Amino acid sequence: MKGTEAYQELLSVIGDEPVIHANGYICRESFSLKDREANFYMIGSMGLASSIGLGVALCKPEQKTIIFDGDGNVLMSMGTLAMIAAAAPKNLVHVVFDNQVYESTGSQRSLSNVIALEAVAKSSGYREAVKVTRKEEVKPVFEKLMQSEGPSFLLIKVEPAFNPATGRVTHTPEEIKARFMRALSNP
Ligand SMILES: Cc1ncc(C[n+]2csc(CCOP(=O)(O)OP(=O)(O)O)c2C)c(N)n1
Numbered sequence: 001m002k003g004t005e006a007y008q009e010l011l012s013v014i015g016d017e018p019v020i021h022a023n024g025y026i027c028r029e030s031f032s033l034k035d036r037e038a039n040f041y042m043i044g045s046m047g048l049a050s051s052i053g054l055g056v057a058l059c060k061p062e063q064k065t066i067i068f069d070g071d072g073n074v075l076m077s078m079g080t081l082a083m084i085a086a087a088a089p090k091n092l093v094h095v096v097f098d099n100q101v102y103e104s105t106g107s108q109r110s111l112s113n114v115i116a117l118e119a120v121a122k123s124s125g126y127r128e129a130v131k132v133t134r135k136e137e138v139k140p141v142f143e144k145l146m147q148s149e150g151p152s153f154l155l156i157k158v159e160p161a162f163n164p165a166t167g168r169v170t171h172t173p174e175e176i177k178a179r180f181m182r183a184l185s186n187p
């Protein structure tokens with residue numbers, strides 16, 4: 001499946017929940033498909049969406065927090081998987097779009113073709129860790145994780161098929177922060 005198809009499946013399930021996005025194409029794809037105030041776009045710093053997501057989940061325990069991450073981002077901050085597992089927020093759903101490359105910077109190969117990131121998450125202590133490879137599985141599995149106690153990890157294997165004509169996030173970092181904080185205080 002293409003990344004865009006996976007996003008569309010997920011977006012059909014997401015309501016008001018905050019979604020913290022990893023940098024690069026992940027921000028651009030989501031911004032182009034459906035920009036929302038509750039989307040936090042981590043524009044520059046790779047590897048940090050997961051720790052920002054953890055912080056939001058701990059501060060807002062009454063609602064689900066979602067992280068949209070990439071394989072390269074997860075590999076860069078693998079220690080955050082342990083941090084999330086140890087803090088064990090029941091309301092956190094960590095989604096990884098695994099295209100097995102650093103697509104945003106020219107599709108250099110990542111290690112996720114040999115390292116099973118869902119197994120790393122599970123052995124770190126995530127309550128659930130699921131890998132999906134077929135488009136039809138994405139929505140039902142995500143729905144189930146959104147209704148269950150976390151922290152949970154959903155690894156979606158996607159083709160590296162980003163359309164370079166996709167626009168860029170047009171909000172400034174300051175605007176992203178202000179609107180995200182507004183969305184968090186008015187759920
Ligand atoms: C600390 C740091 N290192 C490198 C980069 C450059 N960079 C931006 S996105 C990216 C690739 C991210 O890979 P992945 O998480 O797999 O997402 P994909 O691009 O495949 O969607 C890289 C290397 C950066 N922004 N910050």
Ligand SMILES: [Mg+2]
Nearest residue numbers: 070071099101
């Ligand atoms: Mg990638």
